[in-house]
Amino acid sequence: xxxxxxxxxxxxxxxxxxxxPMTASAQSVPNAPTGPIETKYYANGxxxxxQTRSTVACDSKGNQCDVFYPSNIASSQTRLPLVVWANxxxxxPDNYTYWLKHLASWGFVVVATRDxxxxxxxxxxxxxxxxxxxxxNPSSPFYHRIDFTKVGAAGHSQxxxxxxxAMFNSGGVITTTVTFQLPSQTWCNPADNCxxxxxxxxxxxxxxxxxxxxxxxxxxxxxxxxxxxxxQTAYYNATPGTMLKAKGLLRGANHNDITGTPGCGLLxxxxxxxxxxxxxxxxxxxxxxxxxxxxxxxxxxxxxxTGEFFTATxxxxxxxxxx
Amino acid sequence: MPHATxxxxxxPTTDRMTERxxxxxxxxxxxxxxxxAAIAIAAGIAAFVWWRPSHEDPEAGxxxxxxxxxxxxxxxxxxxxxxxxxxxxxxxxPAVETAILASIADxxxxxxxxxxxxxxxxxxxGEKRTSKDPAFRRFVWLGHLKMLATDDGTADFAHIAxxxxxxxxxx
Numbered sequence: 001x002x003x004x005x006x007x008x009x010x011x012x013x014x015x016x017x018x019x020x021p022m023t024a025s026a027q028s029v030p031n032a033p034t035g036p037i038e039t040k041y042y043a044n045g046x047x048x049x050x051q052t053r054s055t056v057a058c059d060s061k062g063n064q065c066d067v068f069y070p071s072n073i074a075s076s077q078t079r080l081p082l083v084v085w086a087n088x089x090x091x092x093p094d095n096y097t098y099w100l101k102h103l104a105s106w107g108f109v110v111v112a113t114r115d116x117x118x119x120x121x122x123x124x125x126x127x128x129x130x131x132x133x134x135x136x137n138p139s140s141p142f143y144h145r146i147d148f149t150k151v152g153a154a155g156h157s158q159x160x161x162x163x164x165x166a167m168f169n170s171g172g173v174i175t176t177t178v179t180f181q182l183p184s185q186t187w188c189n190p191a192d193n194c195x196x197x198x199x200x201x202x203x204x205x206x207x208x209x210x211x212x213x214x215x216x217x218x219x220x221x222x223x224x225x226x227x228x229x230x231x232q233t234a235y236y237n238a239t240p241g242t243m244l245k246a247k248g249l250l251r252g253a254n255h256n257d258i259t260g261t262p263g264c265g266l267l268x269x270x271x272x273x274x275x276x277x278x279x280x281x282x283x284x285x286x287x288x289x290x291x292x293x294x295x296x297x298x299x300x301x302x303x304x305x306t307g308e309f310f311t312a313t314x315x316x317x318x319x320x321x322x323x
Numbered sequence: 324m325p326h327a328t329x330x331x332x333x334x335p336t337t338d339r340m341t342e343r344x345x346x347x348x349x350x351x352x353x354x355x356x357x358x359x360a361a362i363a364i365a366a367g368i369a370a371f372v373w374w375r376p377s378h379e380d381p382e383a384g385x386x387x388x389x390x391x392x393x394x395x396x397x398x399x400x401x402x403x404x405x406x407x408x409x410x411x412x413x414x415x416x417p418a419v420e421t422a423i424l425a426s427i428a429d430x431x432x433x434x435x436x437x438x439x440x441x442x443x444x445x446x447x448x449g450e451k452r453t454s455k456d457p458a459f460r461r462f463v464w465l466g467h468l469k470m471l472a473t474d475d476g477t478a479d480f481a482h483i484a485x486x487x488x489x490x491x492x493x494x
Contacts, residue, residue: 089426090469157468186480189427189471191455217483217494218470226477255468255494272468272494 031250031279031314037301038282038312041289045106047072051097052141059126063114066093067131068104069142079147081292082131084174085112086124086155086162088181088256092116095259096156099277103154106285107293109146119158119193121165128166128173150292154178154284156258157218161188161195168203176206176291178284180258181219184230197229197238206244208287208302209236212253213316214274221249221317236319246287246302246320248309250279279314419447423464426471429453440489448487463487465494 033042047070058065073080083103087093093100093112100110111131115123128151134142153174155163160179167174188194209232211219223231229238236247250257252275257264260276268274283301290299301308302322310318416424420434437449445466450459451473461474463483474480485491 157470183470184472184479186475186477186483187470187472189473190429190453191473215494217486218465218468220479224478224482226475226479228475228477230475230477230479270467 029278030252030275033282034313035301035308035311037286037298037308038314040282041106041285041298042278042282044102047105047107049101049104051101054130058111058130059113059115059123061115061123061126063123065127065130066100066112066114067142068097068100068110068112070104070107070109073109073141073145076145079145080107080109081150081152081288082128082146082148083108083110083288083292084124084128084131084151084153084163084166085110086118086121086153086159086166087112087114087116088155088157088159089119090116091156091159091259095256098261099258099280102277102281103285103288106289108288109142117158117193118155118162119165119188121162121167121169124153124155124162124166125170128170148173150175152176152178152288152292154180154288156180157183157255158193161193164195164203164207165199167205167207168199172204174205176208176288178208178210178287179235180210180280180284181212181215181255182209182232182235183218184220184223185228186230187218195229195235200229200235200238201240203240204243206291207239208245208284209247210250210280210284211248211317212250212255212257214252214254215272218255232317233319241321244291244320244322246309246322247317248283248315248319249317250275251314251316253279283309283312283315419444419464419466422466422469423447423451423462423471426464426469427451427453429455433459435459438487440487442489443493446486446493448484468494 033039049068050071052067054065054067057063070076070080085093085096085100087095092114096112100112103110109131111127113123113127118124131142131146132148134140135144135146135148137143151174153163153166154177155161157180160182163177164179164182167177182195185194211221211232213221220231222233229235232247232249236245239245254274255272257273257275258277258280259271259273260278262278263276264273268276286295286298286301289295290302299322302320304320304322307320307322309315309320417437419439420437423434423437424432431454433452435450437447439447447464447466449462451462452459461480461484463472463486472480472483486494
């Protein structure tokens, strides 16, 4: 009987410990936006969204693709820009649904292979090719609905390498990339499953490097020494000046905060999720809206030294060459 | 849905998102909820400490790592003749080494001296070599992220390798 009472007490305490913090966490938002552009794109866009999965393999490894898009795409009067997404190591799009739906709510079609090893970028390009077949298929919801002159890439961790590699190997089709937590080259395994220096230094397009200050082991802002690109600053500096480029770190963000839904939940710390996706919603979306939808005001936020991005309280380590 | 499923096409899974922004509610500080949370957490910690079996904790700050050794049959039934080994039989490999080798994706990769942090078993450190890089080099393995860092001789790797020490913050 004593053991039973003890078990009941522990169960009640555990239930209370689980429930109470969840109530509290829903009322606090880390890295809230401050400026008008960040605030605009931090909120969800005006489109309801739909998520689909390809019924056949969409890449050369046999993976299916998930597609996120505005629900009213069939009645859209204009073709929509496309974003190709690359997952981090051993991850699928299931880990990024909040972020991917957020993009779709702003009028992007987002295709994400379910490949869990995207570093080379080849399966990302496969997903792009798959969307071309869909765009040409009269039976597809994407028939004549995608603007292939407006294609961007984004990815997380190993997928950040994959997104950048996809851009540099796309023959100019992919024109911009947002990298989340691009790992230092010392984390590349195999060594070429990575954004390699020659690919970067010979590349074209535009790129926005995004990391977090709590991810100092994998995607730190600066490095001590060495010729490898082992920091966001090193990647930024190695990016040709002919490319539009920017870099920033979200305060307190850990490696997997982009996976928030939007928060990390009670056990988020077990997967390196500290603050959730909140702070990542604003400027990364604004960057894509600028480069793929022509929002000049969003672009002005990145103007070197004086743009809104440089006064946002949630960000640090900021630099850009945007005129 | 306005469209039908097509062969080789897409299958809607109907997931709709709130159209309007602003559903990300700015914190207003519900004191009662926070107080309840604090009490519940404190009670939970007390219950956990009381509940778990007693054992001697390591000295604070002491570096204690648990070697990840291959199982040995040396202590098993020494008077009996060993069973005839199947030609295809191989020694069992610790799970952490299997995971590390899987991440390297090189059938000729080798590991040695692999030790896992006792307080965080999914973090392991040791040496590895691959077919492309035959010298043994130190590595750090973050199992929860499935990421492997290789020693490039810089102070930056030394910074990463500090995570091998017990008690260091876990990324």
